[in-house]
Structures are given as C-alpha cells and as structure tokens.
Amino acid sequence: MVRRSVGGQAGGWLLAGTLALAATPAAADPDTHRDCPACPDLVMVPGGTAQIGNDDRPREAPAHQVTVPAFWLGRTEVTVGQFRAFVEATGHVTDDGCFGWTGTGFGEVGGSWRDPGFPQTDAHPVVCVTWSDATAYAEWLTERTGQPYRLPAEAEWEFAVRTGIADADRQPETICRIANVHDTTSDQVLGMPLPAQPCRDDAARTAPVGSLLPAQSGAVDLLGNVAEWTADAWFDDYGTATTDGRPRAGSDPRRVVRGGAWEDDLSVARPGSRVGLPDGFRSQYFGFRIARDHQL
Ligand SMILES: [Ca+2]
Numbered sequence: 001m002v003r004r005s006v007g008g009q010a011g012g013w014l015l016a017g018t019l020a021l022a023a024t025p026a027a028a029d030p031d032t033h034r035d036c037p038a039c040p041d042l043v044m045v046p047g048g049t050a051q052i053g054n055d056d057r058p059r060e061a062p063a064h065q066v067t068v069p070a071f072w073l074g075r076t077e078v079t080v081g082q083f084r085a086f087v088e089a090t091g092h093v094t095d096d097g098c099f100g101w102t103g104t105g106f107g108e109v110g111g112s113w114r115d116p117g118f119p120q121t122d123a124h125p126v127v128c129v130t131w132s133d134a135t136a137y138a139e140w141l142t143e144r145t146g147q148p149y150r151l152p153a154e155a156e157w158e159f160a161v162r163t164g165i166a167d168a169d170r171q172p173e174t175i176c177r178i179a180n181v182h183d184t185t186s187d188q189v190l191g192m193p194l195p196a197q198p199c200r201d202d203a204a205r206t207a208p209v210g211s212l213l214p215a216q217s218g219a220v221d222l223l224g225n226v227a228e229w230t231a232d233a234w235f236d237d238y239g240t241a242t243t244d245g246r247p248r249a250g251s252d253p254r255r256v257v258r259g260g261a262w263e264d265d266l267s268v269a270r271p272g273s274r275v276g277l278p279d280g281f282r283s284q285y286f287g288f289r290i291a292r293d294h295q296l
C-alpha cells in the first residue's frame with residue numbers, strides 16, 4: 001500500500017501537491033506495531049507539549065498546555081471485522097437499536113452494529129456501539145495480549161490531531177482529503193438538512209477505514225468517518241483538565257466523543273470539538289479506536 005501523509009514536522013507542513021510518497025506497508029513501518037495477527041495496527045504518537053482547547057468556546061475553555069508522553073494509538077477506527085472477531089470470541093452481547101438518519105429526519109433507526117441501516121463491509125468502522133462495548137473490546141485485547149489497551153484520553157486524542165494535522169488541511173476546501181465529512185457526496189445522496197462542506201470525499205456515509213490521507217503519525221480518519229468514544233467522563237469545560245494526557249474520571253454518566261463523523265461539517269469535525277453522550281448511546285455516527293501506553 002502506498003502511504004501518504006499530511007501534516008508534518010514543526011515548521012514543515014506538507015502541502016497539497018507535495019505530499020510525501022512512501023511505498024511502505026503499514027506493518028513494516030517502524031512506527032507501526034501490532035501485538036497479535038488479528039490485533040489493530042498501532043501507530044506511535046510522539047510525545048510533546050501542545051496547546052489544546054479554545055478560549056472562545058465555553059465547552060472547550062480554557063485553552064491550556066498539555067505535555068503528553070508518547071503513546072500508541074489505533075491506526076484506524078476499529079472496524080466491523082475487528083469488532084465481529086471480538087464478539088465471536090467472547091460472546092459479548094450488544095443491545096439493538098441505533099440513532100441516526102431515518103431518511104426524513106434524525107431519530108431511532110433500529111438495527112445494530114451488524115445492520116446499522118446502510119451497507120458496510122468488514123473494512124468500515126463499526127458503529128452503533130456503546131462506550132461499554134468499546135471498553136469491553138479494549139479489555140479483550142488486554143486479556144489476549146497482556147498489553148494495557150484502553151480508549152484514548154480526550155487530551156491524547158486532541159493532542160494527536162493538533163500535532164499531526166496541519167491547519168491548511170482542515171479548511172472547508174481541503175478537509176475532504178483527510179476526513180470523511182458531510183460533503184457534496186452525502187449532500188446529494190442523503191438530503192440531510194445540514195450544511196455540507198464544499199468538497200468531495202466520495203462517501204455518503206461511512207467509508208472503509210484509511211480511504212483518505214493519514215495524519216503525520218500515520219493515524220487515519222481521526223477527524224470524520226465516525227466520531228470516537230474516549231475514556232473521559234464528561235465535564236462541561238476544561239476547567240479541571242489534566243495537563244499530562246490522563247483521562248478525567250467523574251460521576252457524570254456521559255462520556256466524551258471526539259472528531260465528528262460523516263454527517264458533520266467543520267463545526268464539529270475539528271480538533272477542539274467536544275461532545276458528551278450517555279455511555280449507553282448508540283449512533284450511526286459513533287465508533288471508537290483503541291490506544292495503549294508506549295512501553296515497548
Ligand atoms: Ca462524506
């Protein structure tokens with residue numbers, strides 16, 4: 001597979017037309033790792049310090065610095081095929097029902113992760129899964145490999161986007177190169193009463209993971225495709241945020257979801273956007289990716 005990346009080293013963002021081309025399979029990439037043949041690929045997010053949050057948006061304030069150790073992050077969102085392997089191996093029981101686009105409005109569409117209301121292959125990101133389903137998947141990987149799998153903290157997730165995707169690649173006309181969002185494709189096919197981005201990613205709903213360009217770390221689809229459950233309990237702002245990349249625990253049953261999805265525009269599909277949903281919520285727009293500490 002040919003890997004191309006956007007984003008870049010500090011002060012050296014790669015621009016459209018000068019994308020780095022490296023015919024390196026993911027499994028052979030020195031910064032890509034897999035703990036078992038069927039385990040998700042991991043990419044290393046280099047540690048460092050960055051500013052996250054936004055002072056001009058109450059739910060994202062205050063902007064603050066975080067210093068995050070290097071960590072492994074799932075290269076892709078967990079796929080239908082990967083989640084099916086987990087269900088078949090463990091007998092994990094999921095609940096049916098899912099929120100999404102009914103064709104005429106937003107509401108309950110029935111179905112389940114097996115049948116979310118639109119066609120998916122095993123290469124698509126799994127949807128209609130709860131936070132509990134996601135954490136159970138991570139726990140299964142831990143049991144299987146002996147490695148401490150978990151969901152990423154929201155600070156880790158935002159750090160990975162802000163340090164791995166350049167501002168130039170997150171503009172209305174360029175976002176479709178890196179993110180499956182509500183674009184001209186979904187606008188034409190679905191007719192949702194939502195603003196669409198003025199670009200084309202060729203996916204009306206979910207796309208096979210890795211269809212678009214990766215971030216500098218090699219992670220794909222951080223923004224868009226499916227929004228991603230994180231480890232954090234919901235807090236209304238960043239007032240009690242950690243500064244070392246650890247997730248926040250709390251009594252609120254809502255969990256933080258990041259990145260926006262295939263029905264979102266840049267008001268949601270951007271680094272700082274935070275959404276809190278009950279941990280049992282299932283949506284055509286929500287999936288997850290896994291993470292683990294960097295301790296090789
Ligand atoms: Ca799209």
Ligand SMILES: [Ca+2]
Pocket residue numbers: 077221222223224225226227228259260
């Ligand atoms: Ca995503």
